[in-house]
Amino acid sequence: MSRSDDGRRDQDFGQDENEAKAGMGTAGGREPLPAVPADAQSGEVEPPENRGRSVLKEIFHGGSLVSILAIVLSLFLGGILIAVTNERVVEAATYFFARPTDTLVAAWEAASSAYVALFQGAIFNPRASDLQGMIFPFTETLAVSTPLILAGLGVALAFRAGLFNIGAQGQIIIGATMAAWVGFTLDLPWGIHLLLVILAGIIGGGIWGGIAGLLKARTGAHEVILTIMLNYIAVYLLAYLLTTESFQRPDSSQPISPRLDATAMYPRLFGDGFRLHWGFVVAIGATLLVWWLLHRSTIGFEFRAVGANPHASKTAGISVAKGYTLVMIIAGALSGLAGVAQVSGTEGVLTDGVAASFGFDAITVALLGRSTPWGTFFAGLLFGAFRAGGVTMQTLTGTPIDIVLVVQSLIVLFIAAPPLVRAIFRIHEDGKGGKGKPRRKSSRETVKAGGAA
Amino acid sequence: MSAPVLSPQGQAPQLDTVRSWKTPIIYAIFAVVALAGFAFNAPGGTATFGISAGRDVIQLAPVVVPTVPVGWASALIVTAIAVFSFLQIKGGRKDPRWLPIIYAVVFVIGFLVWVVGSAERTDVSLVGLLAGSVTLAVPLIFGSLSGVLSERVGVINIAIEGQLLAGAFAAAVAASISGNVYAGMLAATVAGVLVSVVLAVFSIKYLVNQIIVGVVLNVLVSGLTGFLFSTVLSRDSQTWNSPPSLPVIQIPVLEHIPILGGILFRQTIVGYLMYAAVIIVYIGLFHTKWGLRVRSVGEHPKAADTLGIKVNFTRARNVMLGGAVAGLGGSFYTLVSVSQFTTDMTAGQGYIALAAMIFGRWNPVWAFFAALLFGFATNLRFVLSILGTPVPGEFLAMLPYVVTIVAVAGLVGRSRPPAANGTPYIKG
Incomplete structure (x- = not known):
């Protein structure tokens, strides 16, 4: 969230504070204190940039181009990795100097076939016999991205309040556990049952996030430690619960719960042929809600203020402790919704692997989305596509799904460092010639990417 | 609890007038656990701790500990520390710095004796x-x-x-x-x-x-x-x-x-x-x-x-x-x-x-x-699962993480990172 560079902020604290007071709302100060971007009134998604670059301008001029180039570059590097580890390429490379084309052709085939499979698994499958089969991959992408988006929103929201929430994993687990319990234990009519399941998930995640937030606010314990520890505790708690009578399937010795009642499941969006469920709509709603919360509500303003500068917020009369606790409760609730999407959307049962690695992927999703609600939404879609396509790719071409992790992390790295991407593609920024400028430039663009420091 | 709301950025005002009841409360909670578990619920019999490995030249006899007296002793000591801490805070004084260490050591001893004593095999190689x-x-x-x-x-x-x-x-x-x-x-x-x-x-x-x-x-x-x-x-x-x-x-x-x-x-x-x-x-x-x-x-x-x-x-x-x-x-x-x-x-x-x-x-x-500490807690779980304890393995597995949270939130208090941690330096 912080617009100006953190280092400068600390050093010029007193000065900034005065300027910010003077320039509050007018956005006319030289270096505005990020705590007081008055965009809650101004009506823009992002506070206006003072150095004459609006966010919109950035998206259409520098930002999106860099993002696209970053994705291309990452896919290219991933392709190289696929190629050099391919058996046929290695074989052809042994006589590289005799017939170099063999190696290149093999490399191209290895990389392109993997990516084609990835695309077929994620977006559109032209080889399918009917329309349903063709668009099935895309709906699968949406289904997979649902928990990613929800948990990503949780991480992003905490980021904006200056908290680094590594605990999405634990929050998903507890949310899913409580939701599943309501789902398979209670016997309720349509509608009410699902609502209660969702509510249980929200409460479960909210409690788990809230513990971290409350302890952080009350005792000053470091939230990174707290959330990591709570993740492990959640894992073992679930493992234990799945051995107890109230959770374990009666006829099974495996750590697996009974199926959730049909009344507790999200209805399918497009019929039973697709796994896509109403949870995706919930994810869209949650994105809207987070956007509203951050940019239209007083609480959201306080969150951002606390995240930008806790000292200044405290001086301004905002309760930092309340902010930390509340933001973690909401973040946890969002992750809890991700847990609901798992148990009553795609899985239908509670197992010890219910959260997969969604909680950790959510961190990268939030980072890629630069901690903005819609950024996180689209980042979730992108990673959902990678995940859904990666499975197909592994089945069809034998390329391990780990390549997806490599490509994903490269994307985030490159997007976080626009000067590097510009240097690689020799793009000069703002037509001024790229030399000499990247340092100061990056200082703004990059810090913005995360918000938590 | 009436813990004063301090600023979250790690600058606890160390004024004598500020009384934080956090530490004694945590002491008290665990003292109750110790009383209920190690003392009233002591398994009876003994717990044996081997202190020499097989290849050692100097072989020391294993220490055989009666569980009931040791359980009671450790529970009473931690209770006493909790009471002492309450009195200290009430009097506006601070706990001595070694107090949490003593507390932790006594608690761990009590716990070990209790858990080993109630296992199926009551001897363990320390x-x-x-x-x-x-x-x-x-x-x-x-x-x-x-x-x-x-x-x-x-x-x-x-x-x-x-x-x-x-x-x-x-x-x-x-x-x-x-x-x-x-x-x-x-x-x-x-x-x-x-x-x-x-x-x-x-x-x-x-x-x-x-x-x-x-x-x-x-x-x-x-x-x-x-x-x-x-x-x-x-x-x-x-x-x-x-x-x-x-x-x-x-x-x-x-x-x-x-x-x-x-x-x-x-x-x-x-x-x-x-x-x-x-x-x-x-x-x-x-x-x-x-x-x-x-x-x-x-x-x-x-x-x-x-x-x-x-x-x-x-x-x-x-x-x-x-x-x-x-x-x-x-x-x-x-x-x-x-x-x-x-x-x-x-x-x-x-x-x-x-x-x-x-x-x-x-x-x-x-x-x-x-x-x-993390290594110890992890290893304890492995060892205890071999011995066959009544405590579910998952809870033993949780132990290090719970302890960390308690320690970070209560006993260690505000840890202060280096001031410039996380901030890039731009010259000028």
Whole structure:
């Protein structure tokens, strides 16, 4: 969230504070204190940039181009990795100097076939016999991205309040556990049952996030430690619960719960042929809600203020402790919704692997989305596509799904460092010639990417 | 509880008028647990703790402890400490600094006696328990030293996990190909440095948020090693993934010291390097000119720059040094623990190392003890599951994490990171 560079902020604290007071709302100060971007009134998604670059301008001029180039570059590097580890390429490379084309052709085939499979698994499958089969991959992408988006929103929201929430994993687990319990234990009519399941998930995640937030606010314990520890505790708690009578399937010795009642499941969006469920709509709603919360509500303003500068917020009369606790409760609730999407959307049962690695992927999703609600939404879609396509790719071409992790992390790295991407593609920024400028430039663009420091 | 709402940024006002009831409350809660568990619910009979390993020259008789009196004694002592702490706070005084340590030690003794006494087999080798703890803690200690080295210059190092994993991978591959364990150790160090180079370039040169780089690097290393493992390594594991093991070097005479001999003087070279690294980093940071400069860069880079210290150079150098240390620690996984690499074999231990570092307040020696605590708790679970305790294994597994939360939230209190941690330095 912080617009100006953190280092400068600390050093010029007193000065900034005065300027910010003077320039509050007018956005006319030289270096505005990020705590007081008055965009809650101004009506823009992002506070206006003072150095004459609006966010919109950035998206259409520098930002999106860099993002696209970053994705291309990452896919290219991933392709190289696929190629050099391919058996046929290695074989052809042994006589590289005799017939170099063999190696290149093999490399191209290895990389392109993997990516084609990835695309077929994620977006559109032209080889399918009917329309349903063709668009099935895309709906699968949406289904997979649902928990990613929800948990990503949780991480992003905490980021904006200056908290680094590594605990999405634990929050998903507890949310899913409580939701599943309501789902398979209670016997309720349509509608009410699902609502209660969702509510249980929200409460479960909210409690788990809230513990971290409350302890952080009350005792000053470091939230990174707290959330990591709570993740492990959640894992073992679930493992234990799945051995107890109230959770374990009666006829099974495996750590697996009974199926959730049909009344507790999200209805399918497009019929039973697709796994896509109403949870995706919930994810869209949650994105809207987070956007509203951050940019239209007083609480959201306080969150951002606390995240930008806790000292200044405290001086301004905002309760930092309340902010930390509340933001973690909401973040946890969002992750809890991700847990609901798992148990009553795609899985239908509670197992010890219910959260997969969604909680950790959510961190990268939030980072890629630069901690903005819609950024996180689209980042979730992108990673959902990678995940859904990666499975197909592994089945069809034998390329391990780990390549997806490599490509994903490269994307985030490159997007976080626009000067590097510009240097690689020799793009000069703002037509001024790229030399000499990247340092100061990056200082703004990059810090913005995360918000938590 | 009426804990005063303090500012969350780690500047607890240490005024005498401010009374925090946090610590006595936590003492009281655990005193109740001790009374209910160790005292009233004492298993009866005895618990036996072996304190000599089979090969020791000096054989000491195992200590046989009656569970009921010891349970009561430990429960009463912790209760007394809780009451004492209440009185101290009420009188506006502060607890002595050693009080939490005494409390923890007594509580752990009470717990051990209770849990061993109520197991199916009521004897346990204390030496094995401790030695196993150290073994499990070795990579954690290396990892937390890496964290200390780079965070003391103001670069947040979340990438410990990645450094450990890269080290483990490189060690396995290099040692397998060359057939030489030391080549593996060298490769592990280089791999750790490589991860650090990325961290340094992105966070110092491109000023990317350090937490982002760290998290992403972990994912990147996990993906990269996982990918290479599934393709290259598993295709021909004989060539690529069957590293030889590091030999255990026994130091004559000293290894026969009861209890401590096996822990300190019966280690692989990585184990000895671990002890050396803790001492070197501690002395280096707090008793040399280098350390003073490093810490000044982490606390107030502008002042350091004014004095002629090259801030970003110092940062880059330290981050890479940290990478080397963590990479070397990673070699422990493949050259000592298991002799092959598997996907994600560090299993989040880098994050535990991070926690140990914060728990240890960015101090190498305290981080060492914090890491030992994690090692001990993990090993305790293994040992107890063999003994067959009534406590479900999952709860024992949770124990270290619960203890950490309690300790971080209650007993350790506000840990203060280096002031410039996480903020890039831009000259001018």
